Ligand SMILES: Nc1ncnc2c1ncn2[C@@H]1O[C@H](COP(=O)(O)OP(=O)(O)OP(=O)(O)O)[C@@H](O)[C@H]1O
């Protein structure tokens with residue numbers, strides 16, 4: 355695919371939610387283009403709709419108005435299951451399934467009737483800065499930061515073309531954070547695209563080619579000089 | 581029992597009436613209505629059964645079964661208000677379960693194919709299936725809220741709606757079968773089941789009565805399991821749409 359062609363394109367995307375307290379509209383006619391092989395940092399105050407945007411891209415929900423295309427084809431024309439493995443959303447909170455770390459790393463492939471060797475799993479853990487000994491650990495005994503990294507490693511097993519990260523380093527120390535940032539830079543070098551929600555401007559500056567600011571439903575884009 | 585004896589049993593109601601008046605419980609109205617309704621309902625079903633037993637036609641038995649399943653489904657459907665076609669989903673479940681259980685009993689020559697046996701036994705099976713359906717629906721509603729995030733994460737990892745709701749469905753099926761399995765452990769120690777007691781009073785040898793009771797309890801276990809599984813399978817798809825998006829419990833959450 356030529357580099358000039360957008361990988362993902364949003365056209366006037368609107369999404370609102372009705373609740374007993376009234377209607378909130380996190381996204382108002384948002385238009386944007388995601389170029390291939392880029393890292394985009396998504397910023398904005400709490401509750402503005404950053405996670406909502408990711409749910410739309412991952413097609414866990416559909417927009418009320420507007421359209422989103424991936425590789426030139428509207429999301430609704432993709433098989434949702436295949437799309438979610440390719441344009442993959444790593445949730446904000448680390449949700450792990452019973453019982454062990456290995457069970458979790460194996461889960462996405464098990465869904466497809468495949469399985470993963472121990473070496474491959476160890477390799478995944480290494481990419482997020484955890485040792486092989488974690489494989490047999492029960493998920494109940496992991497710390498918050500360990501959980502978050504297992505959660506990310508599990509998603510990496512899908513090798514998604516587009517990775518949507520929702521504050522992946524929120525509960526990590528600076529060293530582990532640096533490790534994940536490095537890993538994601540490598541990931542982009544391999545031809546993938548990463549969208550990264552962060553609340554830290556310095557982190558955005560370190561990782562991103564573009565910074566998107568989402569505020570009261572509108573998106574403002576800022577190119578980063580490299 | 582003679583009719584005079586039956587009328588005399590009203591004395592028990594008078595005791596409650598007296599207590600209610602004495603302590604100003606204001607239960608008299610409900611007591612009177614309840615007594616009249618119980619009397620009319622039971623006497624009419626008595627006559628209906630009497631009529632069916634003497635006419636001995638198959639289509640009457642079928643009709644009684646259909647009425648029982650309809651009433652049971654309507655009752656259980658109250659737990660799933662808002663879910664599309666919930667009545668039909670429950671009706672189909674109970675219909676299959678009752679049909680399967682009765683056919684098995686007949687096929688294995690466990691019961692005689694006469695209305696005096698078929699109608700009471702199917703009544704018990706349908707009633708049991710109704711209670712289990714309600715339990716499963718209740719559990720699914722709770723789990724759909726509790727496991728919301730788990731389900732979304734599973735979907736985001738490329739699970740189909742069936743795979744993503746596997747744990748939810750399994751929990752619901754478990755909760756539908758636990759009560760009957762528990763009662764298998766305590767029956768005879770804590771309580772004597774109504775049917776067995778009735779048979780013994782009517783003069784059946786206790787050993788014979790126990791054999792019937794075991795038949796009922798074992799078939800209840802099978803039918804509760806089958807009901808839970810069918811309800812699980814029929815209801816989980818309503819939590820998702822065609823694009824494998826989770827829309828959650830559609831019913832009203834009150835109650
Ligand atoms: N299913 C829903 N029903 C109703 N309102 C919702 C739903 N999902 C999100 N919202 C609302 O939409 C708004 C945006 O939510 P979102 O989770 O996208 O925010 P966010 O930018 O990710 O915030 P944070 O930085 O705190 O994670 C919030 O006001 C939230 O309450």
Ligand SMILES: [Mg+2]
Nearest residue numbers: 404405446520
């Ligand atoms: Mg968020």
